[in-house]
Amino acid sequence: MSVPDVDTSHGPPLRLPLAHVVVGFGFLLAGVALGALVVADRLVGFGRLAPVHLLLVGWVCVTIMGAMEQFVPVWSGVPLHSRRLADLALVLVTAGVIGLASAALAGRPRLLVFGLPAVAGVWAFVYDLLRTLPTVHRGDVTERHFAYALCGLAVAVGLGGALAVDFSVPVLAWAGLSHAAVRSAHATLAVLGGVLLTVVGALYQLGPMFAGGGGDADAHSPWLRRVEEATLPLGVVGLAAGRLLASRPVAVAGAALVVIGTLAFGAVLLHVIARGRAEATPTAIRYAVVAIALPLWAALAAPELLARPLETGIVGPSAAGWTLGVALAAVLVGTLYHVVPFLVWDRRYADRVGYEPVPMLDDLYDARVARADLVGLVVGGGALVAGTVVGLSPIVRSGAAVAGVALALAAVNLASVVWRHAPASWEREQGRPRAGD
Incomplete structure (x- = not known):
């Protein structure tokens, strides 16, 4: 595999993204183990929330946090606003996910308030990244999608915090909202807003990089990009708002825009993969899987989402949900x-090339x-x-x-890469000047 010509001088210390990766892997393994019990019908009822939050918040979101804290400074050419805030966010989210999972496994809904540190942690992360990103009107397509995703994630965890508190104090009833409606909007914004929009934004740059197409995906199909950006973010907001307010027309309109936007982006990514000239690396092949799985998800989900957006699954019927899960896991x-x-x-190893053998x-x-x-x-x-x-x-x-x-x-x-090679990398970093605080 060739090494892309990327300037990492604006990136944070190596320990920051790798700490997120390692913590995320821990949650992934725990989530997979508990998920196996769910599939085998050994974990039922309230306990099913544990693997869901371990995988979605613990693995997916924590990994995205670390990736964005590395990718945004490098891609945008700006230092991370605050490394201390990034460290604090990771600690808070980790504690919150453990609290959520423990409360779910104990079958004690009132203990879900122990997940509130995760809300504070995600909000700290969102603030840190929004202060790091260029303003949306000046940013490129990737930076704009990241901004949309950060806003969606902030609202999603806020609703999640309200859900946790509602088990002890009926705050949602006081606001005239049903628990089920808020839960549906929370999940919609988390998965389609926080995760899917992040993935789409990143793949506009990473897809061509690993497919060997050069440039970015926007240059390949600019009109499809315009369709996607005009429909997918707005559709996520519409679908979530319709579910929150129990408005079927709003939810239908949002669902239609989500389907159109996803199909448009799937066409962009398929075009990039088809024109690619790179070798078949683990990353490139997985991106090809994503290029197939995302349109398939839209096709499987569309009938139910458009017919019953308030009653169907968060991301469509079960088959559609598994398809989207495979796509997100692959990317x-x-x-x-x-x-x-x-x-x-x-x-x-980079500064040792030409002086000694390096892997x-x-x-x-x-x-x-x-x-x-x-x-x-x-x-x-x-x-x-x-x-x-x-x-x-x-x-x-x-x-x-x-x-x-x-x-x-x-x-x-x-994880073996981190275990075998990263400690020496951290030692080589000591004393090396880096941008940021």
Whole structure:
């Protein structure tokens, strides 16, 4: 794999993104283990919230936090507003996720208030990144999507905090809102606003980089980008608002815009992948999976979302939900397969090239394990979707087991990069001047 010509001088210290990655991997492994109990019907009722929050907040959101704290300064050429605030945000979110999961496993809804530190942590992260990003009207398509996602995430966790408090004090009833409606809007903004918009924004740049197309995705299909940006962010807001206010017309309009925007972006990414000239790396292949899975999710979700946006699942029927889950997992793991080794290689080995033998980027992790977890995610995810469509529980359980093992393999493979190479990288960083506080 070639190393992109990226200036990392504006990036934070290596420990910051890697701390998020390691914490995220811990939550991933815990979430996969508890998720297996859910699929096997061994974890029921309120306890099912534990793996959901471990995976979505603990793994996905914490990993996105670390990635954005690294990507935004490097891409935008500005220092992170505050590293201390980034450290505090990670501590608070970690404590909050542990509190949420513990309360759910204990079956004590009133104890969900122990998850409130996660709200404060996400808000601290959002403030830090919004202060770091260029203003939206000056930013490029990636920076604008990041700003949209940060705003969606801030509102989503605020609603989540209100839900937690509502189990003890009926604050939602006082505001004239139902618990179910707020929960639906919370999940919609978290998944489609905080996560999907972040992924779309990042792939506008990362897709061409790893597909070998050069430039950015906007240059390949500018009119499709304009369609996506005019529909997807607004659609997420409309769908969430319609669900919050129990307004079916607003929710239908929002759902339609989400579907149109997702299909438009899927077409952009498919075009980028089809024109790509890069080698088949773990990252590039996973992005190809995303290019197929996102439009498939839109196609599977559209009928139900448009017909019953208030009653159907948060991101559509179960088959659609699994498809979106595979897409998000693929892009997250694929990006980590580049980001983690690249950051470690850049800090430890880059200035030794030409003076002594140094490993290649791909040598830092086990390529066989990377291939195995890719196959496992695709096969397991496909079985999850197919089994759900045809209504065969054994296939669903088998698919969940295979996909779970695949994610665990990826976590261990990438964690080994940190374990074997990062400590020396941290030592080499000591005393090196960096931008920021």
